[in-house]
Amino acid sequence: MSVALESASWIFLIAGAGFCVIGGIGLLRMPDFYARTHAAGVTDTMGAGLVLIGLMLQAPTALIGIKLVIILGFLWLVGPTAGHALFKAAYADGVKIHEGPDIAAQVAAEMTDETNTPSPDPEDGDAVPD
DSSP: OOHHHHHHHHHHHHHHHHHHHHHHHHHHHOOSHHHHHHHHHHIIIIIHHHHHHHHHHTOSSHHHHHHHHHHHHHHHHHHHHHHHHHHHHHHHHTOOOOOSSOHHHHHHHHHHHHHTSOOOOGGGTOSOOO
């Protein structure tokens, strides 16, 4: 394998790994469902795509290269479609879209409101006995 081809392969592999790490950090740092799903989509599409392109450049036979192309096409077709379906299902289910300059504060306020809601009174008959 020539030096240029091997260098290009490693550039794609390192860039793909970088996108995967950035997407993983985004999954941890993003404040709400929609932003986290976007971060997962970046990891799925760009990260895995660049890694597969880097692997294609290192493929020893054409058969392995063709299999990697098929996997890449499947990823690029299914990943965004699944992300779109997930967004639509969440929106239809009523998952709130946060807007404005301080989204993290909105999410934190909602989380504290959910944890501070009182549990049902067992004497009202609403609670399910153990």
